[in-house]
Amino acid sequence: MPTVGGMLQPSMSTPSMNYGGYPQQPQQPAGYDAGCYGQYQQQQQQQQQQQPYGMYPQQAGTYPQQAYCQPQTAGYVQQQACYTPPPQQQQAEYAQYAAAQYGQPSAVGYTPGTQSPIPCGMPTVPQPMPPQPMPQQQPMPLQPTPQQMSTVPTTTPSSKGWNVLRGSGKVNAVIGARTAASTLSGTNYTADKVLDSLQMPSVQGLAADTITTPRTYQKGRVSELFVDAIGFDSPSEPFRLEHLSRMKAGVAVLAPKTEKKLALSENEKFLQCGATTLVPLMMVDELRKGQKTTVFQGKDVRDEQTEKQSFSLVYDSDGSTNTLDIICKTVADFDLWVNGLVYVISRRREEASDLDHYKNEWEKLHMAEINYKTLRLMLKKLNFKMSKDVLKKKLEEFDENGNGKLNCGECMRLLQSLRSHIEIKHLFEQYSSDGGKTMSYADASKFFTEKQNENISASEFSSIVEAFDAEHLGTNQQALTLQGFERMLTSPSNEVIDPTKNTTVYNCMDFPMSYYWIASSHNTYLEGDQLTGKATLESYIRCFKMGGKCVEIDIWDGPDGEPRVTHGHTLTSTLKFYDVVRTIRDYAFIRNKNPVILSLENHCSHVQQEKMTNYFKSLLGDMIATPTHLNSNLVKSLDRLLSPNELAGKILIKGNVVEQGDTTGKVTQSLSNLTYLKSGGSADDLVSANDSMAAYEMISVSEDSLSKLNQSDLTAFNRRHFTRTYPKGTRFDSSNYDPMPGWNGGAQLVALNYQTSSTPMWLNFGRFRDNGESGYVLKPSYLLGGERPPSATLQLSVQIYSARQIPKHGKVPVNPSVAVAVYGATADNKTTQTFVVNNNGFNPYWEEQAVFAVTMPDLAIALFEIKDGARTIAHYALPVPCIRPGYRIVPLRDDNEKVIFMCNLLCEFKFQWLAA
Numbered sequence: 044m045p046t047v048g049g050m051l052q053p054s055m056s057t058p059s060m061n062y063g064g065y066p067q068q069p070q071q072p073a074g075y076d077a078g079c080y081g082q083y084q085q086q087q088q089q090q091q092q093q094q095p096y097g098m099y100p101q102q103a104g105t106y107p108q109q110a111y112c113q114p115q116t117a118g119y120v121q122q123q124a125c126y127t128p129p130p131q132q133q134q135a136e137y138a139q140y141a142a143a144q145y146g147q148p149s150a151v152g153y154t155p156g157t158q159s160p161i162p163c164g165m166p167t168v169p170q171p172m173p174p175q176p177m178p179q180q181q182p183m184p185l186q187p188t189p190q191q192m193s194t195v196p197t198t199t200p201s202s203k204g205w206n207v208l209r210g211s212g213k214v215n216a217v218i219g220a221r222t223a224a225s226t227l228s229g230t231n232y233t234a235d236k237v238l239d240s241l242q243m244p245s246v247q248g249l250a251a252d253t254i255t256t257p258r259t260y261q262k263g264r265v266s267e268l269f270v271d272a273i274g275f276d277s278p279s280e281p282f283r284l285e286h287l288s289r290m291k292a293g294v295a296v297l298a299p300k301t302e303k304k305l306a307l308s309e310n311e312k313f314l315q316c317g318a319t320t321l322v323p324l325m326m327v328d329e330l331r332k333g334q335k336t337t338v339f340q341g342k343d344v345r346d347e348q349t350e351k352q353s354f355s356l357v358y359d360s361d362g363s364t365n366t367l368d369i370i371c372k373t374v375a376d377f378d379l380w381v382n383g384l385v386y387v388i389s390r391r392r393e394e395a396s397d398l399d400h401y402k403n404e405w406e407k408l409h410m411a412e413i414n415y416k417t418l419r420l421m422l423k424k425l426n427f428k429m430s431k432d433v434l435k436k437k438l439e440e441f442d443e444n445g446n447g448k449l450n451c452g453e454c455m456r457l458l459q460s461l462r463s464h465i466e467i468k469h470l471f472e473q474y475s476s477d478g479g480k481t482m483s484y485a486d487a488s489k490f491f492t493e494k495q496n497e498n499i500s501a502s503e504f505s506s507i508v509e510a511f512d513a514e515h516l517g518t519n520q521q522a523l524t525l526q527g528f529e530r531m532l533t534s535p536s537n538e539v540i541d542p543t544k545n546t547t548v549y550n551c552m553d554f555p556m557s558y559y560w561i562a563s564s565h566n567t568y569l570e571g572d573q574l575t576g577k578a579t580l581e582s583y584i585r586c587f588k589m590g591g592k593c594v595e596i597d598i599w600d601g602p603d604g605e606p607r608v609t610h611g612h613t614l615t616s617t618l619k620f621y622d623v624v625r626t627i628r629d630y631a632f633i634r635n636k637n638p639v640i641l642s643l644e645n646h647c648s649h650v651q652q653e654k655m656t657n658y659f660k661s662l663l664g665d666m667i668a669t670p671t672h673l674n675s676n677l678v679k680s681l682d683r684l685l686s687p688n689e690l691a692g693k694i695l696i697k698g699n700v701v702e703q704g705d706t707t708g709k710v711t712q713s714l715s716n717l718t719y720l721k722s723g724g725s726a727d728d729l730v731s732a733n734d735s736m737a738a739y740e741m742i743s744v745s746e747d748s749l750s751k752l753n754q755s756d757l758t759a760f761n762r763r764h765f766t767r768t769y770p771k772g773t774r775f776d777s778s779n780y781d782p783m784p785g786w787n788g789g790a791q792l793v794a795l796n797y798q799t800s801s802t803p804m805w806l807n808f809g810r811f812r813d814n815g816e817s818g819y820v821l822k823p824s825y826l827l828g829g830e831r832p833p834s835a836t837l838q839l840s841v842q843i844y845s846a847r848q849i850p851k852h853g854k855v856p857v858n859p860s861v862a863v864a865v866y867g868a869t870a871d872n873k874t875t876q877t878f879v880v881n882n883n884g885f886n887p888y889w890e891e892q893a894v895f896a897v898t899m900p901d902l903a904i905a906l907f908e909i910k911d912g913a914r915t916i917a918h919y920a921l922p923v924p925c926i927r928p929g930y931r932i933v934p935l936r937d938d939n940e941k942v943i944f945m946c947n948l949l950c951e952f953k954f955q956w957l958a959a
Contacts, residue, residue: 287311290383297370299339299353305369305380311387314356314367322358322367324388328941329357329588332381335629336366337579340622352377356384359939364581401425401458405451412448421454426851427461427885437461461886464949466844467529470494470930481522494951495929507531532930532949533847539931539952540812540921548635548815555684557738557763558827560786561640562811562818563593565769565794566777568608568618573775575614576798580626586797587630589940590811592818593640593697593767593792596623598647598655606651620655624662631666631694635817638668638690640720640792642767643698649711656713659696668693670719670739683763684738687819695719697741697767720765729756741765745772746780754788761789762827769794779803783866786810787902789826800938802906806866808940809904809920823901832899835956839865839895839905839923842951843877849884849909849916849946850937857884857911861948865895865923867903876910884916896957900924907933907948917943928952 293306296316303317314322334340336355349370354377356367371377404421413421415438422429429437441457442449449457472479474490482490484504491497499507505521511534512527523531531537543549550559564586569576586594598620601607606620631639647655659667668690697720701708710718724742729752741764744752749768760766768785770778777796782803785793795807814820825831843861851857858881864874873895880887897903903923909916917935933948 286379286383287387289379294376294379295372296376296380297372299368299370307383307387311391314384316367316369320367322356324384324391326359327356327384327388328359328364330381330384330388331355331357334368335580335584335626336368337581338366338368340580340619354381359941364585364939401455402451405454412446412450413454414448418449418454418457422885423856425458425885426849426856426883428856428882462847464529464533464845465888466890466949467532467930468525471525471528479525481524482528483522487523495927497929533932533947535932535934537930537932539926539933539950541925541927544814544925545812545921546815548817550814550819550821552637552687552819553689554686554821555738555763556638556687556690557684557761557765557791559687559791559819559821560793560810561593561791562589562591562807563640563642563767563792563794564591564797565595566597566610566796567591567594568596568623569610569615569777569796570798572777573610573613573615576610576616576777578609578616578618580618580622582798583623583626584630587633589797589808590634590816590818591797592637593642593794594627595642595644595794596620597644598651600647600651604651604654606647606655611646621658621662624658627694628662628666632692635815636691637687637817637819638693638695640695640697642722642792642794643696643718645698645710645714652711652714656711656717659714659717663694666692666694667717668695668719670716682738684765697722699723722767726752729753729760736764738763741767743767743769745769747771749785749788749790752788757788757790758826761791765792766790767792767794770796782806782810783902783904787868789822800940804940805906805918805920806904809906809922812920813922813925823899834898835958837897837900837923838955838957839897839926840953840955841893841895841905842953843889843891843893844949844951845886845888845890846884846909846935846948847886847945848943849887849935850943851884852911852914852916856882857916858882859884859887859916860910861889861891862906862908862910863893864906864908865897865903866906867897867923868899871895871897871899871903897923907935909935909948917946919948926952928954 287307290307291309293304295302296305297303298305298316298320301317305314305316307314312324314324316322332354334350334353334355336357339353339355352371352374354369354371356369358365358367369380371380404424408417408421410417415435418438419429419431419434422434437457437460438447438449441453441460443453470490471482474486475482476486477483484501487504487507488499491499501521508521508523508527511530512523566573567586568578568582570579570582571577583594596608597610598606598608599611599617601617601619607617608620608623609615609617627639627641645652645655696718698714698718699708699710700715700718700721701710701712703712706712708715719739721737721740722743724736724740726742726744726748728736728742742760744766746768749757757766766785766789768782768790770780774780774796777799779795779799779801780803782793782795783806793807795803797804811818811820823829841863843863846859846861849857849859858879860877860879862874862876864872866872875893877889877891880889900923904920905923905926906918906920908918917937919933919935930949930951933950935943935946935948937943
């Protein structure tokens with residue numbers, strides 16, 4: 044049995060794989076510079092040695108030796124010590140627990156602890172052992188220059204096996220855990236003390252931050268609030284806490300032309316403007332400085348001073364996006380509100396915990412204590428229906444003074460008990476060496492090794508105890524209680540997606556751009572349908588914030604001599620082309636510096652095309668990438684496109700071009716000279732013109748044409764050229780097509796309607812959660828000229844346990860079930876669904892297994908859906924190679940692709956290679 048770094052490798056009977064993170068060393072392609080390729084391999088090996096274990100199959104030397112079992116000729120057989128089935132008494136205990144929670148089930152419903160009447164339909168399989176650690180492979184590259192190789196970024200993610208306080212979740216994990224625990228235990232540990240202990244940066248420094256991502260309550264950062272206008276100066280003075288009193292007293296502002304009073308509520312939860320507008324600060328997605336919303340675009344207020352005193356809050360209201368647009372009367376007022384709101388919103392986000400939602404419901408009651416009837420109404424609002432007898436017993440259990448009522452603390456402890464996971468309790472008792480009282484470092488180390496496939500050090504364990512077990516703060520006891528263990532497993536730090544792949548750009552970004560899948564949007568400007576929908580600048584902003592890297596602009600002659608963006612020959616509204624380009628300038632690189640592609644559909648006359656050219660030059664300037672076919676220094680680039688690193692911070696214009704000196708074409712010479720990617724090719728060019736076409740020439744095909752193409756021809760074409768796919772013209776409702784065939788054929792730009800939440804868009808978001816959510820994902824090597832993967836199969840086992848706080852639709856509690864699917868190669872597509880739990884979106888429990896056989900994992904995307912009948916309530920998708928094995932939380936999202944606060948799914952994930 045061969046080894047790599049002391050780790051067992053597959054037997055000869057198990058074919059080695061050619062997948063991106065799987066076995067098989069890359070082979071040197073013909074004509075490749077040996078020295079340069081050797082340097083590339085060495086750098087990749089160094090990166091692999093630095094990466095922690097996060098996903099199958101992992102780098103040599105990081106996977107715990109004891110997790111392996113003795114191999115046999117035909118593959119692997121797991122030793123008994125590797126898996127301990129849950130004892131029978133646990134099943135009986137859960138049946139008793141479920142009966143106590145839900146009351147006696149009806150004859151037609153499912154009985155807790157028994158076989159479900161509607162099984163997943165998946166065969167029962169032995170517990171699969173974890174996959175083997177293998178060296179990671181990069182795709183077959185074209186020859187980079189020595190200069191490229193010298194600038195290959197070195198990825199250095201955290202060396203921790205379990206990064207409990209990773210990235211932006213550090214402050215939140217500590218504060219959320221401590222705040223929640225202090226409420227239950229009586230510990231006097233305020234949020235201000237936590238912020239002080241973590242040495243939060245000054246608000247003045249944060250105000251200049253220009254990074255923004257979609258809101259995630261428990262992982263929100265101050266930097267996620269800001270989009271800074273070009274040319275903005277730092278605040279004139281730092282924000283001080285005494286300024287809060289002035290904000291609460293109120294300040295006169297313009298909104299945007301009517302004078303109103305702007306005031307912060309006493310509890311710092313709301314911002315009130317005038318008599319009618321009330322903005323919940325936890326619903327704020329973005330604080331936008333300057334005049335960059337649709338409301339401002341429609342007002343004649345564009346002078347330099349007014350611009351510098353304006354800001355907008357973009358927030359959610361009943362599922363739709365609204366803005367509060369403010370013009371301050373002085374620069375001092377502007378600084379007061381901008382810095383003050385950053386401080387207040389960021390502090391509320393950092394303090395956010397599961398109890399916040401419950402406390403909000405409690406505060407709405409305006410009562411010091413509640414009785415049985417009020418408690419029952421509160422649970423109904425929280426999407427939970429319980430039998431009268433069981434609820435009365437619960438009230439008696441938590442009524443400490445026996446008066447038949449609950450105060451706030453007693454009610455919070457009751458709700459927390461209902462949210463507890465019985466499966467986590469069993470897991471804790473299984474690994475606790477003192478009879479289920481605590482979990483020591485030795486116990487936790489064994490748990491992480493056997494269940495999570497990770498190693499933790501003693502210092503890491505101390506960090507876990509500090510972050511998640513407030514009961515032990517200030518003592519020398521280094522052990523986890525059940526409550527701390529549960530907080531740890533259900534925290535954002537234990538999400539299913541591998542943080543080294545989700546938060547880090549780990550792909551080499553020095554290959555030609557044709558080597559990458561790129562997040563792409565169709566008719567980006569539209570909200571709603573294709574016939575009467577509204578064109579908005581917010582649609583472009585939303586796309587960029589969601590990671591889009593290719594947006595579409597349809598330009599037509601405007602009646603006032605100004606080019607307009609609209610869907611021609613329809614009833615859709617219009618935007619000024621100038622405003623669209625200005626918005627692209629401000630938002631194109633809001634997530635990262637990877638190049639952005641503007642896909643032009645140009646219907647303008649030559650006169651208005653000249654205006655388009657002038658606006659491109661005046662607004663974008665040096666951001667526009669110089670077309671390679673016009674640059675004599677880049678003649679070699681006719682054979683290959685430049686890399687994302689070479690084009691970082693650049694905007695590539697895609698459109699039609701004309702030959703030099705041609706004045707009779709549909710496109711002006713000046714606009715053609717700005718065009719980087721030449722469109723106009725058709726499906727016929729896949730074979731006939733593949734070799735003769737320059738690398739910057741590309742094709743665009745509709746979904747109907749795509750389905751008729753030969754996949755081998757498409758894959759070969761997409762090694763050097765771009766292909767853009769788009770929805771067929773009859774999708775008037777802005778529905779989407781299946782993106783998988785395009786990606787499977789190597790198409791880089793699979794353009795979708797971002798405004799429509801459905802399975803295709805969920806898969807799109809799942810695809811681009813990889814590689815640091817940078818909008819670029821390196822395609823597998825077999826799509827780039829490497830060998831096809833041998834016939835080995837990866838078995839993915841998903842044990843679906845329970846969910847928490849599923850939102851309801853209307854006033855009736857939901858009847859949830861869980862659908863899990865894998866989309867990828869045609870042979871790998873499969874969907875399975877659990878049974879239905881009636882009248883319970885608060886803490887439904889399933890304990891069902893779904894098993895998938897995946898022959899091409901690097902193409903595969905896993906999709907989780909919480910369903911209520913035929914309707915999907917919440918969802919989450921991610922690439923199969925980004926799944927972390929072990930007990931993990933799946934953070935569920937709504938139709939706007941935002942994290943649903945407190946709503947998640949607890950599953951256990953296992954992987955096993957199956958011999959051919």
